[in-house]
Amino acid sequence: MNRKRSHLPLVGILICNGVLTGCGLPKDPDGTTERILSSHIMRVGGTENPPWLWFESDTPRGHDASLVQRFASQMHARIVWTRGSESVLLEKLANGKLDVAIGGFTSDSPWADALGTSHAYAGEHIMFTAPGENQLLLQLDTFLAGSHREPAT
Amino acid sequence: MSDPNGPHRQGLEEDLRRVRRLEWLNIAYLFTSITFLVLVMSGSQALKTEFVGDALGLIAPTLFLVGGKISARKPDKEYPFGYERAVAVGNLGAALALLAVGLYLFADAALKLVRLERPIIGGMELFGHVVWIGWLAVPALMWCAIPAYFFGRTKQKLAERIHDKVLASDAETSAANWKSAAAAVVGIFGVALGYWWADAVAALFISLEIVHSGWDELTHALGDLIDRRPRMLGNKEVDPLPEKLTQFIKQQDWIEDAVVRVRERGRELEAEAVIVPSEDAGLPSRLEALSRDARMLDERLRHLGIMPVRNIPVELNSVRAER
Numbered sequence: 001m002n003r004k005r006s007h008l009p010l011v012g013i014l015i016c017n018g019v020l021t022g023c024g025l026p027k028d029p030d031g032t033t034e035r036i037l038s039s040h041i042m043r044v045g046g047t048e049n050p051p052w053l054w055f056e057s058d059t060p061r062g063h064d065a066s067l068v069q070r071f072a073s074q075m076h077a078r079i080v081w082t083r084g085s086e087s088v089l090l091e092k093l094a095n096g097k098l099d100v101a102i103g104g105f106t107s108d109s110p111w112a113d114a115l116g117t118s119h120a121y122a123g124e125h126i127m128f129t130a131p132g133e134n135q136l137l138l139q140l141d142t143f144l145a146g147s148h149r150e151p152a153t
Numbered sequence: 154m155s156d157p158n159g160p161h162r163q164g165l166e167e168d169l170r171r172v173r174r175l176e177w178l179n180i181a182y183l184f185t186s187i188t189f190l191v192l193v194m195s196g197s198q199a200l201k202t203e204f205v206g207d208a209l210g211l212i213a214p215t216l217f218l219v220g221g222k223i224s225a226r227k228p229d230k231e232y233p234f235g236y237e238r239a240v241a242v243g244n245l246g247a248a249l250a251l252l253a254v255g256l257y258l259f260a261d262a263a264l265k266l267v268r269l270e271r272p273i274i275g276g277m278e279l280f281g282h283v284v285w286i287g288w289l290a291v292p293a294l295m296w297c298a299i300p301a302y303f304f305g306r307t308k309q310k311l312a313e314r315i316h317d318k319v320l321a322s323d324a325e326t327s328a329a330n331w332k333s334a335a336a337a338v339v340g341i342f343g344v345a346l347g348y349w350w351a352d353a354v355a356a357l358f359i360s361l362e363i364v365h366s367g368w369d370e371l372t373h374a375l376g377d378l379i380d381r382r383p384r385m386l387g388n389k390e391v392d393p394l395p396e397k398l399t400q401f402i403k404q405q406d407w408i409e410d411a412v413v414r415v416r417e418r419g420r421e422l423e424a425e426a427v428i429v430p431s432e433d434a435g436l437p438s439r440l441e442a443l444s445r446d447a448r449m450l451d452e453r454l455r456h457l458g459i460m461p462v463r464n465i466p467v468e469l470n471s472v473r474a475e476r
Contacts, residue, residue: 014279014282014284016288020285020288020345025285025345025346026274026285026287026344026345026346026347027345027346027347028347029271029347029348029349031347113196115273116273116275117273117275118275119275119276119278131270131271131273132271132272132273132349134272134273134274134275134285134287134344134345137273137274137275137276138275138276138283138285140275141275141276141277141278141283142276142283145276145278145283
């Protein structure tokens with residue numbers, strides 16, 4: 001009895017969450033998620049940082065690379081890569097020129113307050129998303145939580 | 154024989170006990186709402202502001218409980234007028250803190266707007282589901298608003314009963330809390346709809362509420378410390394007691410002229426009368442009787458000091474309560 005009752009608010013939250021998320025809320029102020037879904041292109045910035053990410057003649061390799069590939073394919077998008085140093089990439093991300101940035105970033109990065117920071121994976125590792133694009137961040141968080149439960153094949 | 158300082162209102166002790174219980178409950182409640190807010194704060198400026206506001210809300214009940222203990226101390230050699238003013242000093246500090254933090258939060262939110270900084274709110278894993286933290290903030294904010302509203306209403310009623318202004322302004326702040334929580338909810342929904350600025354605008358509104366209550370408390374505390382003439386609960390209208398008391402004293406056929414000064418001391422009032430008696434015979438017993446009778450005018454009037462003089466000192470002429 002008591003257990004059931006204590007679950008009620010939680011069930012309510014989850015139902016509301018389902019309904020509201022179903023309506024596409026929260027929306028991205030710049031409409032990133034909608035753009036990715038309609039154009040099937042995700043703009044990812046990568047900075048080399050083995051073993052998380054490195055490039056073998058323009059082919060991205062490493063843990064973060066395969067993770068973001070799976071995220072993109074889940075959104076039916078292919079990735080357009082931008083290579084660069086951390087500061088260049090994150091500046092672009094902050095200005096909305098990129099959607100996601102990877103390269104073995106950790107949650108103690110000085111950029112963590114200014115950019116969208118994903119759920120942590122593999123310890124303290126995170127991906128960055130364009131700031132304020134909350135639907136994209138939510139999509140990424142949901143994906144990462146799922147991939148956390150079912151480790152990569 | 155009871156207190157030589159005059160009648161003590163019946164049921165006051167009982168009411169005070171209730172208020173103290175309520176304040177303890179309020180503190181416990183604020184800890185829960187602060188905890189909820191910390192859990193869902195994320196990148197929202199509105200929630201951060203609401204969180205700070207709630208944390209500042211702890212000051213008033215704490216001051217009431219601590220100040221009540223200190224001000225109840227009996228006067229002693231070192232503090233011959235008692236410790237009542239300790240509460241006003243505490244309130245002054247709290248008011249300055251509220252004001253400063255409110256202004257800081259206002260500037261913080263304004264800066265976010267100017268710099269076009271967008272609130273970043275992601276998901277939180279909850280029993281295997283990832284939920285947008287913004288949605289979690291809504292029930293947390295309701296928990297900040299609804300109990301606070303009822304705390305405020307109950308405190309307001311008790312404040313009127315025990316004539317406690319500190320409690321009254323605390324009550325007003327609590328009761329107004331639903332406004333700031335509602336603003337935060339609007340901000341969150343705005344962000345959900347893609348209007349990133351809604352968050353900072355809500356934060357501006359909430360910080361203005363904090364500044365407003367800080368300003369209110371500041372005028373209270375300063376008024377108390379500078380011995381401003383008594384105000385009615387709510388701080389707006391002046392208390393009619395000084396005029397009433399002057400009239401009452403002047404009506405005595407053995408008094409030619411009088412100047413009365415009344416000041417607040419916590420929940421009670423303290424008066425000082427300078428009178429010109431027409432005859433000196435039996436003065437001590439007349440003064441005693443007058444002091445006793447005058448205190449019947451108002452249950453808050455705890456002390457009336459009477460000073461008989463030949464002529465009213467000139468500097469008191471500017472004080473005369475009546476025109």
